[in-house]
Amino acid sequence: MANSGSTFLALLTGAAIGAGLGLLYAPDSGEETRRKLGENAKKTQDDLNRRYRETSSNLSQKAKQAKMDFEDRLEETLSSASFKADEILSSLETKLEELRKQNAKFQKDKKGGVESSSDNAVV
Numbered sequence: 001m002a003n004s005g006s007t008f009l010a011l012l013t014g015a016a017i018g019a020g021l022g023l024l025y026a027p028d029s030g031e032e033t034r035r036k037l038g039e040n041a042k043k044t045q046d047d048l049n050r051r052y053r054e055t056s057s058n059l060s061q062k063a064k065q066a067k068m069d070f071e072d073r074l075e076e077t078l079s080s081a082s083f084k085a086d087e088i089l090s091s092l093e094t095k096l097e098e099l100r101k102q103n104a105k106f107q108k109d110k111k112g113g114v115e116s117s118s119d120n121a122v123v
Contacts (some may be wrong), residue, residue: 004055008048015044 019037 004051007095008051011051015040034078 019040022033022036024042
């Protein structure tokens, strides 16, 4: 973006210097000089308009690409988070099943009248 600004400034400076030198050293009549300056101004205006459209188009394309890249990275992150959540849930379900088995054993031992302090430990 800074490069476009520098190019634009260089273009304007060159046009101004060229116009000034043209006026100083012009062998043409005033009318002919004014016509040439008008043509030069028109060419410069057309060039500036073209550069503006190109820059605007480039910025629009870059914004679209950045949006697509962001959406892709977001999708990857959400997918990874979902996978990790599934792993955590699976691990918790396994641990819960182990605790249920220990609790069932504890309840069975308690009903049978055999209470052992080592059986009551929860891992």
